[in-house]
Amino acid sequence: MELTERKKKILRAIVENYIQTAEPVGSKVLSAMPGMDCSSATIRNEMADLTQMGLLEQPHTSAGRIPSPAGYRLYVDELMQDYRLSVDETQSLNQAMELKLQEVDKVISQVSKMVSKMTNLPAMAMTAAANAPTVKRFDLIMAGEGSFILVIMTSGDVVKNRLIKLPLTCTEQDLKLLAAVLNASCTDLTPDSFTPELLERVSRSAGPAGALVPLVLDYATHVLSQQAKSEVYVSGQMKLLGQPEYRDIDKAQEVLSSLDGETLSNLPATMADIAGTQILVGPENIAKELKDTSVVMTRFDIGDGMQGLIGVVGPTRMDYAQVTARLSYFAENLGRMFAKPELPPSQGEE
Amino acid sequence: MELTERKKKILRAIVENYIQTAEPVGSKVLSAMPGMDCSSATIRNEMADLTQMGLLEQPHTSAGRIPSPAGYRLYVDELMQDYRLSVDETQSLNQAMELKLQEVDKVISQVSKMVSKMTNLPAMAMTAAANAPTVKRFDLIMAGEGSFILVIMTSGDVVKNRLIKLPLTCTEQDLKLLAAVLNASCTDLTPDSFTPELLERVSRSAGPAGALVPLVLDYATHVLSQQAKSEVYVSGQMKLLGQPEYRDIDKAQEVLSSLDGETLSNLPATMADIAGTQILVGPENIAKELKDTSVVMTRFDIGDGMQGLIGVVGPTRMDYAQVTARLSYFAENLGRMFAKPELPPSQGEE
DNA sequence: CTTTAGCACTCTTTGCTTCTGAGTGCTAAT
DNA sequence: ATTAGCACTCAGAAGCAAAGAGTGCTAAAG
Numbered sequence: 139m140e141l142t143e144r145k146k147k148i149l150r151a152i153v154e155n156y157i158q159t160a161e162p163v164g165s166k167v168l169s170a171m172p173g174m175d176c177s178s179a180t181i182r183n184e185m186a187d188l189t190q191m192g193l194l195e196q197p198h199t200s201a202g203r204i205p206s207p208a209g210y211r212l213y214v215d216e217l218m219q220d221y222r223l224s225v226d227e228t229q230s231l232n233q234a235m236e237l238k239l240q241e242v243d244k245v246i247s248q249v250s251k252m253v254s255k256m257t258n259l260p261a262m263a264m265t266a267a268a269n270a271p272t273v274k275r276f277d278l279i280m281a282g283e284g285s286f287i288l289v290i291m292t293s294g295d296v297v298k299n300r301l302i303k304l305p306l307t308c309t310e311q312d313l314k315l316l317a318a319v320l321n322a323s324c325t326d327l328t329p330d331s332f333t334p335e336l337l338e339r340v341s342r343s344a345g346p347a348g349a350l351v352p353l354v355l356d357y358a359t360h361v362l363s364q365q366a367k368s369e370v371y372v373s374g375q376m377k378l379l380g381q382p383e384y385r386d387i388d389k390a391q392e393v394l395s396s397l398d399g400e401t402l403s404n405l406p407a408t409m410a411d412i413a414g415t416q417i418l419v420g421p422e423n424i425a426k427e428l429k430d431t432s433v434v435m436t437r438f439d440i441g442d443g444m445q446g447l448i449g450v451v452g453p454t455r456m457d458y459a460q461v462t463a464r465l466s467y468f469a470e471n472l473g474r475m476f477a478k479p480e481l482p483p484s485q486g487e488e
Numbered sequence: 489m490e491l492t493e494r495k496k497k498i499l500r501a502i503v504e505n506y507i508q509t510a511e512p513v514g515s516k517v518l519s520a521m522p523g524m525d526c527s528s529a530t531i532r533n534e535m536a537d538l539t540q541m542g543l544l545e546q547p548h549t550s551a552g553r554i555p556s557p558a559g560y561r562l563y564v565d566e567l568m569q570d571y572r573l574s575v576d577e578t579q580s581l582n583q584a585m586e587l588k589l590q591e592v593d594k595v596i597s598q599v600s601k602m603v604s605k606m607t608n609l610p611a612m613a614m615t616a617a618a619n620a621p622t623v624k625r626f627d628l629i630m631a632g633e634g635s636f637i638l639v640i641m642t643s644g645d646v647v648k649n650r651l652i653k654l655p656l657t658c659t660e661q662d663l664k665l666l667a668a669v670l671n672a673s674c675t676d677l678t679p680d681s682f683t684p685e686l687l688e689r690v691s692r693s694a695g696p697a698g699a700l701v702p703l704v705l706d707y708a709t710h711v712l713s714q715q716a717k718s719e720v721y722v723s724g725q726m727k728l729l730g731q732p733e734y735r736d737i738d739k740a741q742e743v744l745s746s747l748d749g750e751t752l753s754n755l756p757a758t759m760a761d762i763a764g765t766q767i768l769v770g771p772e773n774i775a776k777e778l779k780d781t782s783v784v785m786t787r788f789d790i791g792d793g794m795q796g797l798i799g800v801v802g803p804t805r806m807d808y809a810q811v812t813a814r815l816s817y818f819a820e821n822l823g824r825m826f827a828k829p830e831l832p833p834s835q836g837e838e
Numbered sequence: 839c840t841t842t843a844g845c846a847c848t849c850t851t852t853g854c855t856t857c858t859g860a861g862t863g864c865t866a867a868t
Numbered sequence: 869a870t871t872a873g874c875a876c877t878c879a880g881a882a883g884c885a886a887a888g889a890g891t892g893c894t895a896a897a898g
Contacts (some may be wrong), residue, residue, distance in 0.1 A: 512890090514891085515890070516890080535891090536891090546891085550891065551890065551891090552891090
């Protein structure tokens with residue numbers, strides 16, 4: 139059967155109406171719509187065709203039609219019209235984006251909160267390093283009271299530090315020597331290269347402070363692995379309850395349970411594949427628990443080979459156009475923000 | 489009317505049964521309980537008395553009794569028996585507590601997740617500084633590529649850093665001088681003492697690197713204010729939905745909405761007053777939205793004048809004994825953990 | 839004087855039936 | 869090809885009776 143223009147028009151109308159009302163759409167309301175120049179009977183015939191083509195379904199015989207997943211797919215791919223952000227919206231988005239100078243982690247968690255707020259749906263945000271991070275530079279600062287500060291700068295220009303108590307007495311000179319040795323031998327290495335042999339070699343050549351080497355490399359390993367690990371933040375889970383399809387708590391819980399870290403942590407794997415915004419409708423989804431929901435996500439680049447992902451989860455019947463527009467805007471600006479940071483030049487983090 | 493031993497016994501039985509079943513308790517089941525050596529009729533009489541005394545209530549005439557808020561209060565204060573953690577429980581708590589060396593912030597957020605998991609209820613965790621933090625020490629490290637790392641150690645021995653691009657050329661000597669000046673004039677001061685005059689005086693005496701002073705103090709202010717601000721983490725909101733009293737989504741949402749930062753941020757104010765574990769039953773609660781719920785919270789000390797608070801939110805009918813025991817155990821160990829950190833001596837954070 | 843058995847009464851819950859209305863599919867006329 | 873008309877279906881609301889749980893009170897028993 140052919141998908142005529144009129145059929146498309148009807149499908150679009152059904153999808154959009156259903157998105158708004160969450161109620162099955164009947165032939166009568168459709169025929170009453172402006173621009174629909176035919177009777178309800180004609181529309182019924184068309185709807186029967188669309189149902190046969192697998193684009194619509196009927197909850198039960200005496201109800202109107204709702205879009206099937208395939209129907210949504212078609213709508214999203216071909217029928218959906220771009221949603222234009224209003225001035226008000228861009229303004230409040232901009233306002234929300236005024237993130238203070240903060241650690242990447244915090245920015246990400248805040249972003250997930252903001253996205254959730256803007257879309258009124260549960261949102262997730264995460265980052266992942268594209269290539270394994272390494273240490274770019276070690277610094278050891280004497281801090282009095284028998285302790286020193288270990289400062290590590292990673293390949294992503296992220297700086298982390300830690301106050302460590304000295305297990306032995308040690309002069310500033312000793313620390314300087316150790317730092318020099320570390321910078322010579324342990325930079326640009328992934329954690330798995332920190333072999334016991336390396337460790338011993340370094341400690342020997344580092345003089346009195348050599349005993350600190352394990353502590354230092356331990357922390358380095360910790361920092362690097364944290365850096366590599368993408369942390370996932372999920373916010374606004376409760377927003378899901380506002381959606382009529384999740385008035386049933388069990389359903390909501392099922393969906394939300396799959397958002398608890400586990401499932402999402404293997405998302406970054408797919409991340410590289412995503413170009414721009416991706417919309418997963420119902421059964422196409424990541425996890426089987428999400429088969430009745432949709433996920434919309436957008437990638438953005440942080441620079442330094444890092445990528446980020448923001449997305450929302452909602453009923454299949456969500457306003458894709460609007461959500462997509464907002465996510466893209468967000469992602470774009472985040473990318474820009476990370477690319478050329480605020481003027482009093484700063485980069486990396488604490 | 490007098491509160492006889494038997495009345496107490498009955499009240500306790502009712503509370504505990506109701507905690508388990510979430511159903512009103514009738515005279516018949518009570519009389520059938522082991523240790524109840526009287527008929528259902530007698531119990532009915534006693535229950536009528538307890539109701540009159542305001543310790544019990546009846547959802548409707550033909551239902552059993554449930555404890556009133558006052559009844560809970562009495563139970564919590566006098567009747568509740570300590571819940572002893574089983575070996576299994578302490579073990580899994582210990583296991584959960586094996587927090588990796590991490591920032592205070594992250595520990596706190598993780599703690600809230602753990603508490604929620606252990607109690608199966610929404611949990612919150614937060615910290616607050618008892619006295620205004622100050623900078624204890626500045627360090628400036630040349631980092632090549634025309635940038636330097638600013639390292640700040642605060643009064644709480646927390647170390648924060650930030651990579652800053654140099655807006656001008658500047659030698660390592662210049663930075664050293666600047667650090668010396670800053671350490672001489674700007675330590676032990678709260679951010680509000682960073683007046684324009686101070687700023688100017690310092691920049692003048694700091695030689696070539698004087699132009700960096702605003703950047704440095706800006707960041708210091710940021711760090712200190714972040715330190716002073718207590719961040720609240722709430723986890724496991726969805727857990728509330730597992731409780732039968734919140735099957736009604738609107739109710740759940742109402743309660744959870746009051747957990748979104750705002751309400752909780754003025755909790756720290758009361759924090760000082762809390763000794764050990766505090767149980768707020770229904771109407772005694774912090775926010776009016778919580779009038780049908782209970783909050784249990786425990787304070788712990790982090791050292792350096794910092795305090796933390798962990799707590800859970802749940803139905804008035806929650807297992808106070810168990811929750812209290814778990815919270816206390818948690819708090820105790822957290823306190824210990826912060827007091828004398830892991831052996832390879834470390835303290836403070838990144 | 840306290841306890842208990844017995845009983846009438848109340849009120850929620852549950853299951854059932856009926857009714858209503860929205861929406862369909864089909865047929866016949868335009 | 870479109871449309872009007874009509875019989876048919878089915879979910880949801882409304883109404884109702886029966887069941888069951890639990891109470892309060894009274895009167896007898898310890």
